Amino acid sequence: MTIGQYASDTAKWLDPELGSVFSDEQKEDITVKAALYSLNAGGKRIRPLMMRMTAGMIGCSDEKMADVLYYAATLEMIHTYSLIHDDLPAMDNDDLRRGKPTCHKVFGEGIATLAGDLLLNTACERLFKIALSKPEYLYASYYMCKNAGLDGMVGGQSIDLDSEGKTIGLDLLYELQRKKTGALIESAVVTPYYLIKGLDEKQANEDITAGLLRKLAGHIGLAFQIRDDILDVLSDPSILGKNTGKDERDSKATFVTLLGLDGAQDKLSGEIKAAYEVLSALEKAGYDTNGYKVLTDYLEKRDS
């Protein structure tokens, strides 16, 4: 299968679940409309795709797969809230996202801010709700919530905002990206395994496969980000669906601004190679890694 086939299967799988997050009555609410506008604005669904790959790799009953889908929609809500807030004028000030006007451009800044709050809060409600009927998922729910917070995405965004106009070193850039984009990618790669195995915190930390998946997530998360930085320089806005050349205009520290284009390309190759090494360990342990190999190749070469 090609990455395009995986992506279209993921969209078909995910979209009905996203459509059912809010009731018809709730969909009359202006903030729900704004949240759904961004949730359905044609994202790549790369995190849900990773969740399917992990589930496919380790094998998964239909019942568990329905729960993976529930968590995939939840993670996509968290990701979308972060995009809505990041795009605000006070943050990255982006007018265009995935080729469409950003949420605040359509609904205004007040509603957009609240739509982000709504998505985060609803995501957390969902994480609690499923644990009420399936207590064995409680740690997986906590893990997804925590990766969105100070130890993860919010912490990374904080370093990012705090670094504006400052010179930062490679170590801080690593920490920034590990948290800002890496943490949700870790949620995507690892949570399905926690769910399917019903792992608690101690088990999750001791399990060898879980450790390999966290390592894999680290490498593909970095590969994703480095390629993003490269695309900001090389790509065409009409292909990328957002404005390019922004990092340089905003004097943002990226892997390209710190290492140069060739240096960033080398770093990307290194992460891809490291991801392949983890995949080979997973293969030796008996797992089917074909999906992740297609994904890894895509992350190295994607042009949007």
Added chain:
Amino acid sequence: MTIGQYASDTAKWLDPELGSVFSDEQKEDITVKAALYSLNAGGKRIRPLMMRMTAGMIGCSDEKMADVLYYAATLEMIHTYSLIHDDLPAMDNDDLRRGKPTCHKVFGEGIATLAGDLLLNTACERLFKIALSKPEYLYASYYMCKNAGLDGMVGGQSIDLDSEGKTIGLDLLYELQRKKTGALIESAVVTPYYLIKGLDEKQANEDITAGLLRKLAGHIGLAFQIRDDILDVLSDPSILGKNTGKDERDSKATFVTLLGLDGAQDKLSGEIKAAYEVLSALEKAGYDTNGYKVLTDYLEKRDS
């Protein structure tokens, strides 16, 4: 005891817990600094005070009281995030809160937006974390999260933003306030009971005392809001700690703009009377309602 004594006891009880939410290392982060600035900006701590009153009313072991404190700090974090976002220029555009410059005035809008996100996410992490070691609290945690969302605070704020510049009726104003301010007050009044009794959803819905507490919360929540609307007209900014006369300038629908000052005062008296009726039912059931009587009298007459 006077309300002032209750308030100062609440502050002494709550402040160390709020101080320990973030580690010393985390406190170096700019967004954590912004969150703590608002969290420590001298709020009335009315919700934590209510939580103490409920715990005192039904009786509570020291161990359970430590958990009530944990939830009280968590609820105060949710309340504070909502204030930070509400104060943003794109929402209510307030420069002054509790007599101090608002979060975005000190830290900028980007960091203030993120500080709100941080407080909400950290609150949810805390709600999960305690349920990991005490699964009997899972419903209480879900309940506190849900009351902050579309069925509660965020839903109320959405109606509020959507009503700007429109004429709304009393029914919609009730719904707005029941959700926007009422839902967190319900969390404050009711959650300690759920915790202390370890109630699940079914038990919480069937329990007679829980039903009375939800009713009490409804009346004191409305009383709180109506008095707020009256104070916006009558009070002095130096006493209130925020700007006054704002509702009229913003053409906001409030109990005063819809009912007039006398009508709002009548409505307030009605809610106070209804609250006393619930308290008398609780007293008949053997509970000590002295604390809530002092609070109810305060809500009727407070001038800040």
